[in-house]
Amino acid sequence: MFVGIDLGGTAIKGALIDGKGAMLSFAQIETPGSAKKIDDGILGLMAILASSAKISETDIQGVGIGSAGSIDKSRGRIITSPNIPALKNHPLARNLEKAAGARVFLENDATVALMGASWKGKSGFRNWIMLTLGTGIGGGAVIDGRVYTGQSGNAMEVGHMSIDHAGRECPCGNRGCLERYASASALARDAEALAKTNPGSSLNGRMKNGSLTALAVYEEALKKDRAALAAIREAARYLGYGIAALVNLFNPEAVVLGGGLSNAHSMLIPVIEDTVRLRALPGLKENVRIIPVKDPSRVPSIGAAKMAMDALSGIPETR
Numbered sequence: 357m358f359v360g361i362d363l364g365g366t367a368i369k370g371a372l373i374d375g376k377g378a379m380l381s382f383a384q385i386e387t388p389g390s391a392k393k394i395d396d397g398i399l400g401l402m403a404i405l406a407s408s409a410k411i412s413e414t415d416i417q418g419v420g421i422g423s424a425g426s427i428d429k430s431r432g433r434i435i436t437s438p439n440i441p442a443l444k445n446h447p448l449a450r451n452l453e454k455a456a457g458a459r460v461f462l463e464n465d466a467t468v469a470l471m472g473a474s475w476k477g478k479s480g481f482r483n484w485i486m487l488t489l490g491t492g493i494g495g496g497a498v499i500d501g502r503v504y505t506g507q508s509g510n511a512m513e514v515g516h517m518s519i520d521h522a523g524r525e526c527p528c529g530n531r532g533c534l535e536r537y538a539s540a541s542a543l544a545r546d547a548e549a550l551a552k553t554n555p556g557s558s559l560n561g562r563m564k565n566g567s568l569t570a571l572a573v574y575e576e577a578l579k580k581d582r583a584a585l586a587a588i589r590e591a592a593r594y595l596g597y598g599i600a601a602l603v604n605l606f607n608p609e610a611v612v613l614g615g616g617l618s619n620a621h622s623m624l625i626p627v628i629e630d631t632v633r634l635r636a637l638p639g640l641k642e643n644v645r646i647i648p649v650k651d652p653s654r655v656p657s658i659g660a661a662k663m664a665m666d667a668l669s670g671i672p673e674t675r
């Protein structure tokens with residue numbers, strides 16, 4: 357049995373799979389505010405996964421964790437995570453290994469999403485990119501059929517690709533990072549500003565303590581609220597700028613959208629496609645498909661479990 361953990365800025369999700377890859381249980385908790393509570397939260401999640409699948413926790417052979425931020429894979433440590441500041445220099449995998457008595461493997465969150473999508477999605481693509489649209493924006497690439505992770509597992513930090521050198525400040529230290537304009541949290545913040553200048557917008561009725569969630573914005577956009585639709589189109593346009601650059605760099609067959617915000621794909625994709633058509637180079641932009649991943653909330657944790665399974669059976673990171 358293998359556990360996969362998807363550690364994001366808003367939620368920690370876990371999946372338990374057996375040796376054949378069948379999912380036995382799935383659960384999620386809110387991401388706590390301190391590193392110690394995150395360790396404990398993951399241990400608690402493992403207990404829930406085991407008990408709901410009616411197995412003993414000692415049957416868990418390996419745990420894969422996909423974490424937001426930059427990681428030191430070999431030391432099992434988070435280097436820095438702009439969306440989960442408490443995890444800076446946190447030895448997450450080592451702590452959990454000690455506490456859980458199972459091997460723990462750390463990977464970038466978008467890379468495990470990509471592993472899950474390529475394992476369960478059976479896309480047939482050999483060159484493709486994945487973007488995970490959540491609190492931040494993660495990215496992964498499959499090049500000639502192999503997952504590309506870079507020298508230390510931190511490749512494809514798509515969310516911190518600067519699309520405006522003088523743009524919005526980012527906690528990473530750069531300016532104009534894509535995720536400051538097109539992540540779920542950026543969408544929510546931009547919609548809050550739009551709601552204030554549009555008193556008639558139904559977004560105003562969805563505010564809680566002056567804040568919106570991306571889900572609330574999406575739900576109001578489905579009901580054709582103009583401010584909500586404008587906020588989603590704006591986020592999609594920015595995604596299009598980023599994706600056009602990625603298309604020029606990677607010449608992919610497909611760009612796959614995952615993460616919670618990808619549930620709004622029917623509104624995002626037409627705008628992204630228009631922007632890519634305007635901005636990417638001829639010869640690259642014509643045959644690229646922009647598609648949503650199936651089951652975006654579970655795919656990263658399933659991919660993280662698969663990563664642990666492969667690591668323990670000595671299979672390299674190929675699809």
Ligand SMILES: [Zn+2]
Nearest residue numbers: 516526528533
């Ligand atoms: Zn940044």
